[in-house]
Amino acid sequence: MSQEDMDNRKSTKFQTLNDKEISFALQQTPSPHPSPPGGQGKGERRFGHWNFVFGNYLEFGLPARSLSLALNPENGQTHLRPTFCKQNAPAKAGIWNLGFLFLLLFILFSMGCQRSKAGITVAGSTSVEPFAELLAEEYMSRHPESHIYVQGGGSTAGIEAAITRAANIGMSSRNLIGEENKLYTVTIAKDAIAIIVNPKNSIQDLSLQQIRLVFSGKIRNWKELGGPLHPIVLVTREEGSGTRESFQKFVMGKEDISLEALVQDSNGAVRQVVASNHHAIGYISLGLVNDQVKAVKISGVEPNLTNIDNGKYTLVRPFLFVFKEEPTGEANSFLEFVLSPLAQKLLLKEGLVPALHKMARE
């Protein structure tokens, strides 16, 4: 008995269990072709139609819905025969095709998860993230062989990622506290926090005291600040945000931010709300202030680089890179790039205060 016959027998059995009527007919009628509908002739494999049979239930075929050439090994003739997809792949085969598809997808995904390039991960503060992305792009254009993955998540998450080594570099937009001080920290730039209002708002100048009263909910109407008679809409960041922590420290002190305040979860979202509401007030990173919103002066001091430099504008916080220990290799090379005059100039252009501003000015 040839291998071909063995194959055919197997498939006949298969059909016995799945489609009794057809298979009995097949067994009783001596077929002129050794390869009955549903058979797995070798010729079919050669022409690209594959049937996989594992036991009685596990069959799936990649359907060839056209005529296929089958080679009859006994007389050496080839003949055209249709592939009976529907008959030889019963309803269950659909499930197995699906299973096969999932397997393929799984393999694809697991391949996709493998990093195509060796690289380092920078994660943390959403305030630092856009600037880190910019720097990473610049760095990668200079070092095509390496890759920097920049992720958000927040200052606390970034510091935690650095501690657990989930990220090579953690980004933080707040000073480290307690245990965190053991980490190796580098200030890459400084950022000012701007108090923003809608451009249609007539208010130009507020004192820190006024801002504190507004955000603690004690001043509730623009009238009290010399504006129109309309309730103030407060916009703040969520608990744990680096920007909020800095704002709390610089402006609020021991006072709490009012619970009435709207809470938005990013600089962009705060800006969006203030831009679309004439009576809103919020605070965001100075680097992200655009013409949709207006940054107010604080006791006459305009938030700009000169005033930050000479210390007149006080709402300034550090942007930190945090490492588990002194960086080496790729992480160190990226850090060196970030501190280079070129990268610092880029940050200056984006509205940040360079950590090495004297160098950047030269």
Added chain:
Amino acid sequence: MQVKEKIIEKTFLVIAFSSIAILALITFFIFEEGLPLILKIGIKAFLLGEKWIPSKGLFGVFPMIVSSFWVTFGALLLGIPLGLACAIFLSELIPPSVGLLLRPAIQLLAAIPSVIYGFWGLIVLVPLIQNHFGGPGLSILAGSLVLGFMILPTIITISEDSLKALPPTYKAGALALGATHWQTIWRVLIPAARSGIVASIILGMGRAIGETMAMIMILGNAVKMPTSFLDSARTLTTNIGIEMGYASGDHRQALFATGVVLFFIIMALNTLAIALSRRRVH
């Protein structure tokens, strides 16, 4: 053959159980992370506390529970009449060919990502509310309106199915007794399909309570007891969504504890829906 069959059978068993196992693991994880904090600060202080200030160790989720139900209630106010009317229309009042066109459109409503609903709400509804009703615009009203549309597909499809599943004799009998078409619908068909309709509403509620992305965008997320539909509010889901990025320590656990509360609410609603839809209509 016997051995092969056994192997295959067991493989399927493992696959089937792994999905349950994943669910069980998630549940275990939520409780493992969340329960210690609830026990630490006390169930009463957690559930009925009115202040949520994580930096001061105050974790009271009562305003969020109230807001969740408030937003959901508002969504049902819009969703039930619209959804039920649509279900009746689809099952009783139009020729089947029109339904073939309408039904996919309704299902498409369910396929729109929630962030799109949120964005639409933020750009269109919020300024409208701000200009016509005052307040910050980011409000329960805006959230309820958007959620009302989001739960429509759930209410419509399940209600329609339960109306269609009624024995045709009900309708024939009512019409034969001289009732008008409308009387038949209102007095016979709807009461008969009541359990399915109620189940659809409860499932819609579950969807509304669970919605996060769109709500983060349009509710304003202020943590306080809502006092009017024009107030900003924070629901249980948005509390997790908005603060998870920065949370650590107790704060992180408190967010999982919020998840525990949500878990119980959703479980209760789903159990209710299943119990109601299984009840036989006589």
